[in-house]
Structures are given as C-alpha cells and as structure tokens.
Amino acid sequence: MPLLRGRGLIVAPTLVHAHDLTVEYGGTTILDRVSLSVTRGEIVTIVGPNGSGKSTLIRAILGGVTPGRGWVEKPRGLKIGYVPQRLVLDPTLPMTVERFLSLPRRVSKARAQDALERAGVPGIGKRQMSVLSGGQFQRALLARALLETPDLLILDEATAGLDQPGSAAFYRRIEEVRAETGCGVLMISHDLHVVMSASDRVVCLNGHVCCEGTPDVVAAAPDYRRLFGEGTKGALALYRHTHDHSHGHDHGHAHHEPADRDAAE
Structure with a gap:
C-alpha cells in the first residue's frame, strides 16, 4: 500500500473510513452518525466515558457489528492486527x-521470535502463558497481532489492568511499532495521562463525535473538559515537559520515565 503523490506532496493513503455510522440496540442509539478515518502511519485514539460506544465503533469497523445506517470503507487486501481488551485462557x-x-x-519459530521482538518481549517464547505478568501477557497479544505485519493495528483498551508505568511502556512500544512498520494505529484507551501524548489525533466520543483533532486541540475543547475535567491538560503538559526539551543539561529536577518493568520481568 504505497504512499500517494500529488502536486509534489506525499499523501498517506486512508486505511479505513467509517462514514455516518449509526448503531441501535433495543431502541437505544449507541452510535449516532459517527465518522472516523485512519491513514497509514497515523495513531488515532478514541476516548470517551463508559458506555459512549467506543467498543461498538471498533466492532463495527472490524465487521462484527452491522450498522443500521452508514458504512465502513477499507481497501482490498487490508491486513488488520487486533489486540483485545482481555483474553481469558484456562490457567x-x-x-x-x-x-x-x-x-x-x-x-515458524523465526516468525514467532520476530513478532515477540517487535512487541518488545523477545525472551518469553518458551514461557507458559499462565505465568506471564499482566504486561507480558498483553505483549504476547500484541505479538500475535503483529505476526502478519498489519497495515492497521487496532487496540481495544489493551492496557486495561496495567499500572501507569506498564501502560506508558506499552504505548511507547506501539509508537515504536508504528515507526518501524509504518502501520496505522487505531486504539481505544482510558489512560488519558498517556494517550493524549502518544496520539497524532484524538477522537472524543460520547455516542457521537464530541470533538476531534490533535491532542492540544482536543484537550482545550469545552466538550472534552466537560467529560473529563481540567486535570488531563496538566498531564499532557507534564508529558511534554518530560520529553520535549534537551536532557543534556541538569535542570535540578528529576524526570520520572516509566520503566518497562512489567514487560521485562
């Protein structure tokens, strides 16, 4: 799926486009004319309160839910990797x-090892699934999703149950996967303190699209602040303070980078 060129500009192709999706269950409207698109190399994150239709939107994009109105466009041959919120295995x-x-x-063992390396856990191949830590288990799910080198990686609250350092480490790995493969990423997250900084574009959903744009734009939007309060903008500023200036000087304060400890156990 090459990049498209037009008038001297390189334009990333659209991997998926949902247009005016409306989904109803038992007379209740879950999604109301929701539109969303993801291009190659872009990280798009859906945020919203519980019951806002986030997982329903993902299922509609994956084909597991048939919308009452609207449609989803995907190019022929699109490869999708999916990381679920949880997977229960018999221990x-x-x-x-x-x-x-x-x-x-x-x-093959070579392909499995390559996928584990991409997921950031190259040393767990021989371990039993039942003894993995929470972070390692999610990395194993990520490795499974990466086996086919997907064009589009979809994650449905893949860090649910992980602590803040574990979540931050997981999202850093997603950014690295995007950089290494050029895939597009569409994810649902409740980790506002991290996700607003790990995304190129944020879609705030509450049955309908309340606001959409870059993290800066969405964090300042009245609808976003009504749903999540004022605190998330401060978390966004904290992340940028940590990452946007040179670390070659002693500023007289500590930087608390989340360690990838859960994956390394």
Whole structure:
C-alpha cells in the first residue's frame, strides 16, 4: 500500500473510513452518525466515558457489528492486527507463548521470535502463558497481532489492568511499532495521562463525535473538559515537559520515565 503523490506532496493513503455510522440496540442509539478515518502511519485514539460506544465503533469497523445506517470503507487486501481488551485462557492449560502464537495456524519459530521482538518481549517464547505478568501477557497479544505485519493495528483498551508505568511502556512500544512498520494505529484507551501524548489525533466520543483533532486541540475543547475535567491538560503538559526539551543539561529536577518493568520481568 504505497504512499500517494500529488502536486509534489506525499499523501498517506486512508486505511479505513467509517462514514455516518449509526448503531441501535433495543431502541437505544449507541452510535449516532459517527465518522472516523485512519491513514497509514497515523495513531488515532478514541476516548470517551463508559458506555459512549467506543467498543461498538471498533466492532463495527472490524465487521462484527452491522450498522443500521452508514458504512465502513477499507481497501482490498487490508491486513488488520487486533489486540483485545482481555483474553481469558484456562490457567491449567499448558501452553507456551510460541504455541499460543501458532494458533490457529502454525507459524515458524523465526516468525514467532520476530513478532515477540517487535512487541518488545523477545525472551518469553518458551514461557507458559499462565505465568506471564499482566504486561507480558498483553505483549504476547500484541505479538500475535503483529505476526502478519498489519497495515492497521487496532487496540481495544489493551492496557486495561496495567499500572501507569506498564501502560506508558506499552504505548511507547506501539509508537515504536508504528515507526518501524509504518502501520496505522487505531486504539481505544482510558489512560488519558498517556494517550493524549502518544496520539497524532484524538477522537472524543460520547455516542457521537464530541470533538476531534490533535491532542492540544482536543484537550482545550469545552466538550472534552466537560467529560473529563481540567486535570488531563496538566498531564499532557507534564508529558511534554518530560520529553520535549534537551536532557543534556541538569535542570535540578528529576524526570520520572516509566520503566518497562512489567514487560521485562
């Protein structure tokens, strides 16, 4: 899926476009004329309160929900990798990470190792799934999603249950995957303190699209502040203070970079 050129500019192709999606359950409107698009190399994050239709939107894009109105456009041959919010495995079932990556189709050890390296956990292939930490388990799910080198990576609250350092480390890995592969990323997240900084574009959803734009624009939007309060803008400023200036000088204060400790266990 090459980049398109027009009038001397390189334009990233659209990977998915949802147009005016409306979904109703039992007479209740879950999504009301929601439109969203993701281009190659872009990280788009959907935020919103519980019950705002975030997961329904993802399911509609994946084809698991048929909208009452509207449609989803995807280019032919689009490869999608999906990381769910949670996956429950029988803890008594003996299954190594390598074996997990080979379900339902067997993959070579070389491909499994490559996927684990991309996910940031190259050393867990021989471990049992049942003994992985929360962060390692999510990285195994990420590795599974990366096996086919997807054009579009979709994550549905993939850091649910992780602590703040673990979530931050996971999102840093997603940024690295995007940089390494050029894939587009569409994710749902509740980690506002991290996600507003890890995204190129943020979509605030509450049954409909309340606001959309860069993190700066959305953080200042009245609808966003009504839903999430004023505190998230300060978290955004904290992240940028940590990452946007030179670290070659002693500023007389500490920088608390979240360690990737959960993945490294």
